[in-house]
Each structure stands twice: as C-alpha cells, then as structure tokens.
Amino acid sequence: MNNLFSIGELLKEKDNIEILTHHYPDGDTLGSAYALCLMLQSLGKKARVITSGAVARKYDFLKNGVEVQEFQRDYVVSVDVAAPSLLGENQAEYENIIDLCIDHHGTNSIVAKDSYIDAKAAATGEIIYELSKEMGIGLTRDMASCIYTGISTDTGCFRYSNTTPCTLLIAAELMAVTPNWHEINTEMFEVKTKEKLQLERMVYDTLEYSCEGKCALIYTTLKMQEEAGIGDDEMEGLASIPRQIEGVLLGITMREKADGTFKISVRSNKDVSASDFCARFGGGGHKAAAGCTIEGDLETVKKLLLDAACEML
Amino acid sequence: MNNLFSIGELLKEKDNIEILTHHYPDGDTLGSAYALCLMLQSLGKKARVITSGAVARKYDFLKNGVEVQEFQRDYVVSVDVAAPSLLGENQAEYENIIDLCIDHHGTNSIVAKDSYIDAKAAATGEIIYELSKEMGIGLTRDMASCIYTGISTDTGCFRYSNTTPCTLLIAAELMAVTPNWHEINTEMFEVKTKEKLQLERMVYDTLEYSCEGKCALIYTTLKMQEEAGIGDDEMEGLASIPRQIEGVLLGITMREKADGTFKISVRSNKDVSASDFCARFGGGGHKAAAGCTIEGDLETVKKLLLDAACEML
Numbered sequence: 054m055n056n057l058f059s060i061g062e063l064l065k066e067k068d069n070i071e072i073l074t075h076h077y078p079d080g081d082t083l084g085s086a087y088a089l090c091l092m093l094q095s096l097g098k099k100a101r102v103i104t105s106g107a108v109a110r111k112y113d114f115l116k117n118g119v120e121v122q123e124f125q126r127d128y129v130v131s132v133d134v135a136a137p138s139l140l141g142e143n144q145a146e147y148e149n150i151i152d153l154c155i156d157h158h159g160t161n162s163i164v165a166k167d168s169y170i171d172a173k174a175a176a177t178g179e180i181i182y183e184l185s186k187e188m189g190i191g192l193t194r195d196m197a198s199c200i201y202t203g204i205s206t207d208t209g210c211f212r213y214s215n216t217t218p219c220t221l222l223i224a225a226e227l228m229a230v231t232p233n234w235h236e237i238n239t240e241m242f243e244v245k246t247k248e249k250l251q252l253e254r255m256v257y258d259t260l261e262y263s264c265e266g267k268c269a270l271i272y273t274t275l276k277m278q279e280e281a282g283i284g285d286d287e288m289e290g291l292a293s294i295p296r297q298i299e300g301v302l303l304g305i306t307m308r309e310k311a312d313g314t315f316k317i318s319v320r321s322n323k324d325v326s327a328s329d330f331c332a333r334f335g336g337g338g339h340k341a342a343a344g345c346t347i348e349g350d351l352e353t354v355k356k357l358l359l360d361a362a363c364e365m366l
Numbered sequence: 367m368n369n370l371f372s373i374g375e376l377l378k379e380k381d382n383i384e385i386l387t388h389h390y391p392d393g394d395t396l397g398s399a400y401a402l403c404l405m406l407q408s409l410g411k412k413a414r415v416i417t418s419g420a421v422a423r424k425y426d427f428l429k430n431g432v433e434v435q436e437f438q439r440d441y442v443v444s445v446d447v448a449a450p451s452l453l454g455e456n457q458a459e460y461e462n463i464i465d466l467c468i469d470h471h472g473t474n475s476i477v478a479k480d481s482y483i484d485a486k487a488a489a490t491g492e493i494i495y496e497l498s499k500e501m502g503i504g505l506t507r508d509m510a511s512c513i514y515t516g517i518s519t520d521t522g523c524f525r526y527s528n529t530t531p532c533t534l535l536i537a538a539e540l541m542a543v544t545p546n547w548h549e550i551n552t553e554m555f556e557v558k559t560k561e562k563l564q565l566e567r568m569v570y571d572t573l574e575y576s577c578e579g580k581c582a583l584i585y586t587t588l589k590m591q592e593e594a595g596i597g598d599d600e601m602e603g604l605a606s607i608p609r610q611i612e613g614v615l616l617g618i619t620m621r622e623k624a625d626g627t628f629k630i631s632v633r634s635n636k637d638v639s640a641s642d643f644c645a646r647f648g649g650g651g652h653k654a655a656a657g658c659t660i661e662g663d664l665e666t667v668k669k670l671l672l673d674a675a676c677e678m679l
Binding site: 209210213214216217221229238242243246247257258260262266293297298299300322 | 522529541548551560571
C-alpha cells in the first residue's frame, strides 16, 4: 500500500497495537515508534513499543507521555526495521505476524500484510511526521521531540547526504513545537561519558593505515571495553572515526563480540562502496555504510580485512 | 540603519568596494564576505575580500567564481567583525574608515557610517541571504555555497541553540541551489588531517578533571603543535572537546602561543557562564563560549584557571 492516507485510515480502524523497533535501537527507530505510540494513544487506542537489545539511557526521554497499558495485541507494526533478522530477540515471535511495515530502507525485506516504504525519506521519522498530517493528528511536544530525534539522529543533524530540503522544512516545524530540540541535539551529538572518552583514547591507539593511507582501521576488544567500563549500548559512533581522516576512502571498525566473532562496520568516501566490500564477507548495507560479521582472532581478521581493502582500492 | 532594503539600495549606489573579514577567518565571515563580493560583482561593480591571518585551506572553494579585480577602494564593508581588534593586521588601516558594518553579534562595537546588526540571525550568512532578496539578486550556485557554509559552520550544522526555524527554511532553499552542500558539510565537519588527528590524540592525554568532574581542562603547547606538524590555521575545534564530557559544566582549553601567553577558550553547559569566567581574566564573549589571554608558564596558568573554576562552580 503506497498511500500514506490509506495507512492512516487503516490504523484508525485498529486497536491493541504493538510497535516493533529494530535490534539495539537507535534514535530513528525509537523516536518513530514512540511518536506513533503517542499518536495512537491520543486517538484513545491501546498501544505499546517493543524493543530488542539494550537501549542506551540517553533515549529514555522518548518515553515521555507514553502511557503503560495492559492489553492483548491485535495488530503489529514494525518501524525502521529493514529485515526480519534485525528484529533480534523478537524475530521468532514476530516475523510472521507483522501487519504493517513502515520504513525508509529501500532494501526492506520484512513480510507484512501492508507496507509503506519510502526510500526518499531521510528517516522513518519523516514518514511518521507525514502520517500524523494524513491522520489529522496535531503534534504534541512529546510527539515532536520523538520525531525530531529520529530525523536529527538519522541525518547526523542534517549533515548527511540523505537530508533533503523537505527534511529541513519538517524540522523547522518540529522546532516550533518542541522547545527542547537543542537539549536533544546536545544529548545525541555532544555528550560523552567519561568512560566513552576513555575508550576513544584507547581506540585511537589502535589506528592503523594501509593501502597508502586510503584505508584506515580501528578496533575494540572485550578487554578494552571492560577496562573502559563500557556496555554494549554505548558502543555506537566509533565507526565514523576512521572515515573522517583526510585521504581515507575506506574506514573499517572491528568490534570483538563475546561469541568469538568480530562485528565489522565499514564506512566509505567518494566512489568506494562499503556494501560491495562487506558483501565479500557475507554482509551488506548502504553504499557509504555497511557491515558484516567475521569469525576469528584479532590479527587474522584484521589481515583479512586489510588485504581485501588493498585489493579493492 | 536598521532596514535591510535601505542597505541594499545604499550598496547599489557604491562601487570599488572592499569587504573585510575578521582575523583568523571562519566559515561565516568568509562565506558572507565572498557571497557579498559575488553579489556586488554580479551587479557589474568592482569588489574584493580582504582577510587577516591564516585562512584554512578547506575554505579555498569559497573563492569560486570571484573575479580578481584591480581598483582603488571607494567603500569599505565589514562582515561578521564584532570589534575593531578582530580586524587583526588590518585594524590600523581600516578601523576608522569602515562605511558599512554587517554583523550578527549583539555586542558589535565597530564604528561605521552605517550598520546593520541582527543579533537574532544565527549567522551573518543569514543576513547576507536576506540582503540578496532585498536587492533582487538571484542566488547563483557559488553564492549559495558561500552562504550555506556561513550558516552551517556557525550553527554546528543546525545543531546549536542559535539555530531558528528560519535558519532551516533558508538552508532548505540554499540546498536546492547548491547541490554540493553535502560535500561542504563533509569538508567542514568531518574531514580531519592525519596531523590533526595526531594532535587530538596528544590533547586527550592532557585531559584533567577538577571540581569533582564539573570542570575539564585540556591544553596544547607549541611543542605538541610542532610534533604533530600542525599550523595555527588548523587549531580550531579543540575547544569543544572538554565540554562534551558528561557532567562537565566548564570546559577549558589552553593553547600556548609564541609570545609567551596562553589563549584560553572556555565553553560552558547549563547555567554556568563562560563569559563571567573569562571576565575574571580580562576576557569576554557569549554565555556558553568565551575567551581570554593569560601570560605565564603552563603549570601556573593551569592552576590559576582550575582554582578560579572551583571557586565559581
């Protein structure tokens, strides 16, 4: 179903709604889910958000105004979940019972009774904003905070190439409704815990260049995480470090996991495709941001990645 | 003169115009100056930009489309220059002959025949944008790139509290005219030279907390700058590091200068006033960002600052 008005009409008919986020949820999946939950509750419906994996503390405020309600679910909506595997611990229970899928990933592979995918939207938050208009719901401050958070986090605060003039027009309207937009930005983009800063210092010491400076690699180990005193929910943001360096086309971040694998995040500049690179290891993603998982010890996996990088560049 | 239309009419009568930026120019003073220069040249006038101090290489593109013209100056405009001393090496020659001052600093102390100060504008670039409308000049891609750069750099890419809905509406229009807005953001906010990264690693090692973590201090010395191989024009951005840390209310950055002084940059959070803090040392600025200069050796100056911080917090 490719008409947001019809999606709105459909939702108006439903009740007892569960809204699913993706695993290790970020600002967009959470902001979109809580905004939608608030919208549905404002219509007198029962609704709740179901997350998967650790949720970073800084997102707690997104729950403001959401009522905790008891009910048996009748309808399931997923927001910003690009593939069934990204449901994480909820995959088994939910992947075959999703009624409505709302997302901005063009590659979305969720099977649902109804879907609304808009790959031109910079964030799923943009779609939720448009949906509020189609449903005739006036945005409250809490709804606007959620949607602003979704859009600003997914666009790097309007910096990334997915931003459109439309993104800015929506954000301008949201700013007028949510006077705390600046606190949100500070919390999302500036504040670092002392532990996170300590980890970053350690990560800088792992920095290694190869392919004449066109590839840069950093890594974290479980030991480093433990020494810095950092949980899995605070590990985001590191992947942007190697790509920032002048002349680097492929920035690779390796993160040791407890199951003996490394989670690899790849960011690329210019014409280099991060998703092509990750496809070599069974992964995928967007052109400029992709990921994969590789089993092995630090040195072996590092060599594998650096060899592949130099072959590609 | 507080009417931008009249300012536009005034400029239309003038020719052979020099446009002054502030010392060690940033994206807003340069973007505003080159945009205005392009606007005046598009009307068939002669105009040039006069800078002071080193200009970072990343700003070179702002000169795109600007014609180098020979002429004797008849009219002088300053843009984004808040005080005569900020003219740097141009102060003696120009401070008494400024015809028109355009700025967004409420504290502006430039003496000029005509002035247009709009403290509500997030950047001087916003004023230049409005001026183009008042003058009936259609923005070219080069003009839009300059203005976008001014606005995005002065607002931290629409993240800081000076951003308004109006800022976003202007940026939305500029994005449509300057398709390279994303490259601009990458260049302004992401790209770091290897040398800069090296300096940051060294700076992290100087990090010191005091007043139960409410104050954080970092410093750079001439020796560190030399070891990292970094010029004065690449030193910006460090001052935001200490304030980012969770719980820090006062973030202090000390930078050793060749004349035996330290340039102190202070950033504050919440109710703490950076300008009150700097006033104790004869400096000043905005509430959340201020500066001063202190003579002395590293340890003495550091102790002075940390003592004052704990007294204030």
